[in-house]
Amino acid sequence: MSDLEDFSPLRVRNDIVHLLFSHHPEFIRETEGQYLMDREQEDQLQKELKALESLTKLRGQIEQEHGICQVDLLSEARAEQEKEFEQLWEAV
DSSP: OOHHHTOOOHHHHHHHHHHHHHHHHHHHHHHHHHHHHHHHHHHHHHHHHHHHHHHHHHHHHHHHHHOOSSOHHHHHHHHHHHHHHHHHHHHH
């Protein structure tokens, strides 16, 4: 083996990996734990995306069957609440 082969990137990487795994078992545990955590987060994200997709489809079906409400119910509720608060303050 020539001197250049001793320092090939693949050989160096393999040597580093071997040293880490053979002398630092906690590194293995931490790496594995991080991998499992990342995997759980990815699984959770996929479930959430699937749920959002289902809700989007359901919303589309409801809009097709019943149309879209043209009234801004939230703004109306806020205005009504503000009016009630103003009446309460005037009474005090």
